[in-house]
Amino acid sequence: xxxxxxxxxxxTPDGYLEFLKERRAEILGRVKDAAxxxxxxxxxxxxxxxxxxxxxxxxxxxxxxxWRAFGENRPQELRRKVTGCAAFxxxxxxxxxxxxxxxxxxxxxxxxAEPTLVHSVSSxxxxxxxxxxxxxxxxxxxxxxxxxxxxxxxxxxxxxxEAAASVDEVLALPALDLRGLMTxxxxxxxxxxxxxxxxxxxxxxxxxxxxxxxxxxxxxxxSDDFPIAVEEGATLLRLGRVVFDPxxxxx
Ligand SMILES: *Cc1c(COP(=O)(O)O)cnc(C)c1O
Numbered sequence: 001x002x003x004x005x006x007x008x009x010x011x012t013p014d015g016y017l018e019f020l021k022e023r024r025a026e027i028l029g030r031v032k033d034a035a036x037x038x039x040x041x042x043x044x045x046x047x048x049x050x051x052x053x054x055x056x057x058x059x060x061x062x063x064x065x066x067w068r069a070f071g072e073n074r075p076q077e078l079r080r081k082v083t084g085c086a087a088f089x090x091x092x093x094x095x096x097x098x099x100x101x102x103x104x105x106x107x108x109x110x111x112x113a114e115p116t117l118v119h120s121v122s123s124x125x126x127x128x129x130x131x132x133x134x135x136x137x138x139x140x141x142x143x144x145x146x147x148x149x150x151x152x153x154x155x156x157x158x159x160x161x162e163a164a165a166s167v168d169e170v171l172a173l174p175a176l177d178l179r180g181l182m183t184x185x186x187x188x189x190x191x192x193x194x195x196x197x198x199x200x201x202x203x204x205x206x207x208x209x210x211x212x213x214x215x216x217x218x219x220x221x222x223s224d225d226f227p228i229a230v231e232e233g234a235t236l237l238r239l240g241r242v243v244f245d246p247x248x249x250x251x
Contacts, residue, residue: 010246013061019246020065027226027242030250034230045230048097050222050240052077056084058244063091069116071238073100075109082113099182099219099238101156104129111137119182119219119238122146122156124166127173134175141175144182144219149199152186160203167207180204180217180235185225193225197232204233224251 010019027047035042048071051059059070059081072078078098085091095116102110102120107130110118121127121143134141145167148157158166163181170178183200185193197220208215221229223242227250230237241248 013057016058017061017064020062020067020243023243023246024065024067026250027239030227031230031237034227038231038233040230040233044235045237046235047226047237047239048099049243050099050238051081051244052100053240054244056081059085060088060091062243063088063094067243068093069095069097071097071099071119071240073098073120075102075106075113078115079109079113102126102130107133108137111139111141114139115141117142117144117179117217119144120146120156121170121176122158124158124162124169127166127170127176131173131175139175140177142177142179144180144217145170145178146182147200147203149183149196149203150186150192155184157183160199163203164206164210167211171211171213178213178215180215180219181207182219184222185220185229187224190225190228193228194232197221197225197229197234201233223248226250 010016031045032042048069049062049067050071052073072081082096085094097117098110098115099119111134118141145163146157147163148155148159181200181204183196185196200218200220204215204218217236218234219236221234221237223239226237242250
């Protein structure tokens with residue numbers, strides 16, 4: 001079989017659905033293997049299909065292939081996907097999370113899309129602004145604190161020390177419900193990825209001890225590093241290309 005064959009077969013909607021199903025089975029197999037290696041139950045791990053690079057019809061097909069949780073990184077795109085998928089009544093069980101950088105002037109758009117979880121609360125300033133807007137919409141938003149564990153300058157988020165120092169202030173914000181932590185690992189460096197994910201887990205343990213809260217959602221692991229994330233304690237993977245792109249097989 002030529003290497004391009006799956007890519008070619010995925011050009012039609014039927015072919016693409018078949019591809020999405022096979023790829024999903026392959027991904028779930030890798031998650032299971034990684035959980036086994038770490039002595040974890042696979043039931044502790046779930047995954048978002050990050051749909052930012054595809055359109056509503058592909059999200060609908062991904063739902064048909066078995067995906068139930070989706071992630072978007074831009075407020076407008078989140079709204080477009082939520083609205084578009086609302087046209088399919090069978091998709092009422094789908095959840096949409098906000099995973100990307102958030103500017104204060106876009107908060108209302110995000111709240112109006114009613115995301116299940118906002119992963120990317122990257123500063124106390126942002127947390128305060130989101131809580132204020134959520135309060136005026138009469139809702140409580142489940143959130144994660146985004147932590148820059150690796151310390152790369154290009155990444156946003158609390159430093160681990162800032163997160164520990166700010167957690168009480170975040171918990172005092174009336175319209176936020178803190179569920180855990182999120183991070184992104186440096187690309188292309190497996191050892192650095194592992195240190196990033198284990199650092200996130202250790203920070204969560206520290207915050208649990210300090211607050212007495214479960215803080216049991218650890219959002220980490222993307223297309224190229226998700227098996228390592230599972231080994232290091234991830235509970236919610238964010239998978240984009242590996243779900244939707246026939247040319248991007250799991251490593
Ligand atoms: C795009 C994106 C992902 C998924 O990335 P892949 O490498 O394609 O799996 C995960 N998290 C965030 C915040 C993203 O923007």
